[in-house]
Amino acid sequence: MIATESLSKRYPRVTALDRLTVDVTPGVTGLVGANGAGKSTLIKILLGLAPASEGRAAVLGLDVATAGPRIRSLVGYMPEHDCLPPDVSATEFVVHMARMSGLPPAAARERTADTLRHVGLYEERYRPMGGYSTGMKQRVKLAQALVHDPKLVLLDEPTNGLDPVGRDEMLGLIRRVWTDFGISVLVTSHLLGELERTSDHIVVIDGGKLLRASSTSDFTKVTGSLAVEVTDREDELLDLLDLLTAAGLKLRRSGHLLQVDIADEDTYDVVRDAVAGLGVGLVRMEQRRHRIAELFIDPESADDPAGDHGPDHDPGPRHDPDQEGGSSVAA
Amino acid sequence: MSQPDAATAAAPPPEPSAAPPTDVIHNIGYRAYEGPRLGRGYARLSLFSQSLRGAYGLGRSAKSKVLPMILLGVMCAPALIMVAVTIFTHMNRLPVQYTRYAVLLQAVITLFAASQAPQSVSRDLRFKTTPLYFSRPIERIDYVAAKYAALATALFLLTALPLVILYVGALLAKLGFAHQTAGFAKGLVSALLLSVLFAGISLVIAAVTPRRGFGVAAVIAVFVISYAAVSSVQGVAMSQERYDVIGWLGVFSPITVIDGFQTWFLGATSAFPHAAGPPSAVAGLVYLLVLFGVAAACFGLLMRRYRKVGLS
Ligand SMILES: Nc1ncnc2c1ncn2[C@@H]1O[C@H](COP(=O)(O)OP(=O)(O)OP(=O)(O)O)[C@@H](O)[C@H]1O
Numbered sequence: 001m002i003a004t005e006s007l008s009k010r011y012p013r014v015t016a017l018d019r020l021t022v023d024v025t026p027g028v029t030g031l032v033g034a035n036g037a038g039k040s041t042l043i044k045i046l047l048g049l050a051p052a053s054e055g056r057a058a059v060l061g062l063d064v065a066t067a068g069p070r071i072r073s074l075v076g077y078m079p080e081h082d083c084l085p086p087d088v089s090a091t092e093f094v095v096h097m098a099r100m101s102g103l104p105p106a107a108a109r110e111r112t113a114d115t116l117r118h119v120g121l122y123e124e125r126y127r128p129m130g131g132y133s134t135g136m137k138q139r140v141k142l143a144q145a146l147v148h149d150p151k152l153v154l155l156d157e158p159t160n161g162l163d164p165v166g167r168d169e170m171l172g173l174i175r176r177v178w179t180d181f182g183i184s185v186l187v188t189s190h191l192l193g194e195l196e197r198t199s200d201h202i203v204v205i206d207g208g209k210l211l212r213a214s215s216t217s218d219f220t221k222v223t224g225s226l227a228v229e230v231t232d233r234e235d236e237l238l239d240l241l242d243l244l245t246a247a248g249l250k251l252r253r254s255g256h257l258l259q260v261d262i263a264d265e266d267t268y269d270v271v272r273d274a275v276a277g278l279g280v281g282l283v284r285m286e287q288r289r290h291r292i293a294e295l296f297i298d299p300e301s302a303d304d305p306a307g308d309h310g311p312d313h314d315p316g317p318r319h320d321p322d323q324e325g326g327s328s329v330a331a
Numbered sequence: 332m333s334q335p336d337a338a339t340a341a342a343p344p345p346e347p348s349a350a351p352p353t354d355v356i357h358n359i360g361y362r363a364y365e366g367p368r369l370g371r372g373y374a375r376l377s378l379f380s381q382s383l384r385g386a387y388g389l390g391r392s393a394k395s396k397v398l399p400m401i402l403l404g405v406m407c408a409p410a411l412i413m414v415a416v417t418i419f420t421h422m423n424r425l426p427v428q429y430t431r432y433a434v435l436l437q438a439v440i441t442l443f444a445a446s447q448a449p450q451s452v453s454r455d456l457r458f459k460t461t462p463l464y465f466s467r468p469i470e471r472i473d474y475v476a477a478k479y480a481a482l483a484t485a486l487f488l489l490t491a492l493p494l495v496i497l498y499v500g501a502l503l504a505k506l507g508f509a510h511q512t513a514g515f516a517k518g519l520v521s522a523l524l525l526s527v528l529f530a531g532i533s534l535v536i537a538a539v540t541p542r543r544g545f546g547v548a549a550v551i552a553v554f555v556i557s558y559a560a561v562s563s564v565q566g567v568a569m570s571q572e573r574y575d576v577i578g579w580l581g582v583f584s585p586i587t588v589i590d591g592f593q594t595w596f597l598g599a600t601s602a603f604p605h606a607a608g609p610p611s612a613v614a615g616l617v618y619l620l621v622l623f624g625v626a627a628a629c630f631g632l633l634m635r636r637y638r639k640v641g642l643s
């Protein structure tokens with residue numbers, strides 16, 4: 001779908017992309033990075049709208065430097081910022097955008113109606129967009145990216161500004177773009193957590209450099225761990241430790257917390273059943289995710305999350321560990 | 332909001348590399364598009380027609396139709412009255428030259444350009460729709476050309492429609508066919524050039540700011556102030572009987588450029604004081620160069636303006 005080779009983009013003051021080499025395969029790919037990591041810059045280059053300072057990139061096998069218009073007729077783009085004129089209805093706007101993508105008038109109208117329905121916009125679509133909620137606006141923005149039935153969509157922070165419910169709906173919709181519509185997706189976010197559930201592959205960049213690129217399942221192994229706390233009795237804790245080790249889970253103890261690496265979906269059930277079997281009280285069971293910068297650590301040294309991170313990757317104030325903390329599971 | 336989405340959102344995490352795109356079993360309701368993709372030229376044309384319609388408020392709210400339609404009405408009303416007078420009083424010529432009509436009603440044309448140029452470009456900047464356009468198959472030059480051509484066409488409709496009314500009226504009044512046709516043709520040529528010039532200048536000014544109000548005020552100011560300045564200095568020259576100076580001064584405001592051009596090249600009677608058009612062939616040539624030079628420069632400036640817009 002997308003292949004970049006040593007792609008760099010330098011602005012007078014900053015290096016937005018630094019020798020980035022990635023290969024994006026069909027499916028949903030999450031592009032994760034903090035603010036200023038270079039996500040939007042990468043999208044700009046992929047659409048053939050900004051020249052790379054160095055290196056090469058191809059989208060759908062077409063060179064971004066020479067085949068910009070061709071790429072843009074086969075790719076959809078959802079910007080991170082607002083882009084909807086308030087005095088026009090969603091239908092009118094999306095029809096116009098469909099025609100701008102080369103669809104003949106009749107096809108543009110037909111596909112607009114279909115696409116707006118698919119993103120969940122019904123009667124509202126005839127009203128001026130100025131009165132829409134953020135959630136509805138994001139849906140229209142998604143619809144205009146999908147209306148010409150592209151092979152690939154580039155979604156820049158589609159969950160921006162949405163509340164938790166709206167966020168889940170948007171992520172579900174994005175998942176369906178691939179599973180139901182067969183359109184590959186590159187979606188950016190600064191939260192690794194929300195893309196883990198949606199993406200088949202994750203690419204993490206920071207300061208324009210590639211930190212990691214792998215399938216989501218590999219990712220979860222490294223990044224996900226489950227903190228289990230039971231009512232404070234030493235024997236039971238040791239029993240639980242043995243039981244979980246016997247079940248084939250990787251875990252370690254810190255104080256009266258057990259850190260269990262999440263191997264797959266069943267990990268939760270195994271832990272829950274083990275706790276229930278021993279008859280101890282479960283104080284909490286909480287999924288933890290590492291901060292983006294911690295992904296520097298390779299899987300081997302990741303066994304020691306308290307270990308020092310080295311002086312050269314300061315996560316800085318923009319990485320908020322709490323934001324990436326997982327959800328608690330009620331006992 | 333809608334239930335189906337909430338349901339899918341709660342679905343278990345994705346299995347790595349899900350169904351291939353050809354797996355139609357899951358594609359309930361989604362239809363792929365197999366039809367033609369008409370590409371860049373068609374997209375440019377779509378933007379042109381949308382912008383042209385937008386200049387008259389079509390495809391937009393009822394409120395935005397009011398001003399352009401009123402201006403169109405005001406532009407045509409004098410022509411209708413003149414035609415009526417010509418027919419009923421059996422005059423042997425129209426009360427006004429075809430080429431003079433736009434000069435007389437320049438205030439209306441200015442208002443139209445000032446209100447619709449920002450409508451066309453400032454809105455895209457303000458609501459950040461421009462990046463969406465550039466994510467389509469078009470290039471920067473297509474956007475600029477479509478917007479420029481659309482406003483020029485809108486202005487041409489505004490300036491040419493009253494000329495059509497005059498011409499039809501003149502024929503109904505049985506005025507000389509050859510003479511009227513020649514005058515009408517010259518009127519159309521100068522209306523076209525005026526439209527291109529006015530569209531270019533007002534778009535360049537409007538594209539500077541995403542604030543529509545500023546755009547409107549700035550366009551009016553440029554047209555009105557330049558015309559007032561030229562007229563008053565021409566008035567001074569008139570009082571000193573420097574007719575050649577009057578003829579030269581016209582190059583400094585848009586409507587007087589048109590006046591000077593049509594006086595020299597189309598045999599129109601100048602609206603300058605003392606009807607003093609360009610004093611020499613050199614002056615006539617300068618008017619021509621200014622007219623086309625300014626239009627080309629406006630196009631260049633617009634191209635420059637959108638160089639940085641991209642996706643930011
Ligand atoms: N046109 C530009 N001129 C100069 N610097 C720029 C330009 N565009 C982006 N940058 C810089 O490049 C870096 C990467 O920006 P980019 O917008 O790609 O980040 P991002 O990952 O999309 O961030 P965010 O999460 O805030 O959207 C930033 O430091 C930014 O300031």
Ligand SMILES: [Mg+2]
Nearest residue numbers: 039040080156
């Ligand atoms: Mg960004």
